[in-house]
Amino acid sequence: LSEIESDDPPVGIQPRSRGARAHGKVGVRDVARLAGVSTATVSRALNSPARVSSELQKRIDEASKALGWVPHGAARTLTTGRSKAIGVVFPALSHGGDFARAVEALQRELKLHNYMLLLGISHHDLDEEFRLIRQFVEFGADALILVGAIHRPELTSLLEQHEVPWIDTFVYSPESHGTSIGPDNRRALRELTEYLIGLGHRRFGLLGQGTTDNDRTLARAQGIQDALQEHGLELRHALVAENRWGLGVGREMMRKMLASKPRPTAVICANALLAAGAMIEALSQGVSIPDDMSIVGYDDIELMSELPVTVTTVRIRSDEIVTRAARLLMARLEGREIETEWEVDFEIVRRASVGPPPGRQRKRGSDETGS
Amino acid sequence: LSEIESDDPPVGIQPRSRGARAHGKVGVRDVARLAGVSTATVSRALNSPARVSSELQKRIDEASKALGWVPHGAARTLTTGRSKAIGVVFPALSHGGDFARAVEALQRELKLHNYMLLLGISHHDLDEEFRLIRQFVEFGADALILVGAIHRPELTSLLEQHEVPWIDTFVYSPESHGTSIGPDNRRALRELTEYLIGLGHRRFGLLGQGTTDNDRTLARAQGIQDALQEHGLELRHALVAENRWGLGVGREMMRKMLASKPRPTAVICANALLAAGAMIEALSQGVSIPDDMSIVGYDDIELMSELPVTVTTVRIRSDEIVTRAARLLMARLEGREIETEWEVDFEIVRRASVGPPPGRQRKRGSDETGS
DNA sequence: TTGTAAGCGTTATCAC
């Protein structure tokens, strides 16, 4: 299929008059002309309808409909300084966390005020995060939603210079109050661990996640240590997954854990998929959960309550986190200052995967924390 | 090093001369002044470095670094007509499909050519899809990636008028050749069903998804019918989930299916989560899979191969789909026309969940159902 | 190779 290019455009003198709209593109001017009004009125009809007589309003509506006019966002951004886009950078969407659901919730919230979602995935790389953020700023994003409080040091000056409001999410600590919205991960895992200790567990296993540049996983690791240290306990069986945190990894780690002697009586998993994988592996090996071993996770994805043995976990409303963040930022952009609760509650959801350690007296029925 | 700013606009009478940067914002002009060159050169240094002497290149780099200059994307978009953003509208991110992973892959591909990702979630609503698309067009998205071939009728004229190239994804049929990239869902499910028929199954159950405005689920339903009709079979046990397609729904539907008499010997699930839920329910009820019943799904998410009994399913490389789409669009935008394979292969991944129907001779093969 | 200056399409500031 050889195709010789011979479609020359009409070579005549194409002054391509600058002032008039070039191609067939329609702009405000065309609409204004057709409606018999000025461009200013067309613009007003769109942006502050109250200031335009309904007579003209109608004519303008018809004209723009007839021409199929879609205002040019970049031009508007240039004059107004607002792009109606909010940039969001997540470390990943499918690695166990609940970010996918968070994006859906975010979209719903942004829609209420007609903002768009500029999404970036950093793949847990701070440099990449920074690159994306810079790109978003260049693009004119009105605000940013980030994950965690650890970023490249240049970030602050960049965003301050360009007056881009931003907010960190999925983390909260008393020191960060006012800049980030999320749960207190450290406290959550302390309480979760204490719950297990209260049941009599002394030999713990951990299926952990790497903590490099990740304050969420770090805080959780610290929370566990807090609780253990307070009771003079030690973590003997700690496995850490650096990159991938899926079901397969959970199974594999659990396999190792089950092979170790003495086995831990309770295994804490740093995220939901690790916990689910661990559970599946244990069940596949015929280990009785929770009689032989207790398993807990973090994040309450649907799988946690649908496995044959349901999994005790920490529930965080990730949709609530991003919704609050978006609401706060949009309010700020519009000059409304609103109240925000910076700390997001967590809840320890007690399910079938937890019981007293083997050998201990076992009670049927009510789960109870002891203290 | 020390460059003293002589900040008087030396030109004639120019109230608020265009040149003077308004607030504290830095712009090309500031960089140009500091580097002692014209704005044109600064722009060129950025966009076509080859046309600028390395001497000036260096001075400009330093100047813009010193000032922390970030070019104003909207202004660039206004003049160039390109925003470097690609709009993507997915129906959902967490409903069973593998869209979350697709977004990650998309991001990776876009990064290669420095495009940004404008994401919209339509929540399976065509009107909302259209709203998002219009917003993206208004914003100046250079191209669009959509899901499915069913859209609001106004879509075509809108995109054609604004010369926004777009591509449908996750569907393919001979008729759509050249406009959409995806698997032939109909053929995939025909083959899957034929595989079951070939094993001797005659009584089928379906855990289906609604097909309203959804050509992917429709094609799959048709594929099943194709195969059944060809063999004179009928679908007796069809359950259809309209909105939610998660694990819980799968369990619930399977519960009903197990209660029906006579039970189907093979259950086809319209997506991965329904299949996983069905599998979990069956196992929980002590139904032996595949001896008592075969189960198949669609989409090869990790869960399919990590359940105690692994699930036979159709594997589609969703990352490949969106990657190809992005690559194609970006090439088109840059004037390079590249070859594209429009149909994306599927693969039937045979796992432990499928066997001959009960009562039939059963061979012990390489399938291992450990326990 | 570099500089000058005219737009890009909209909104906002004035007058009327």
Next chain:
DNA sequence: GTGATAACGCTTACAA
């Protein structure tokens, strides 16, 4: 209420 018109910050002919 409405209209003329100057920005907004950048790219890109065209000139030098």
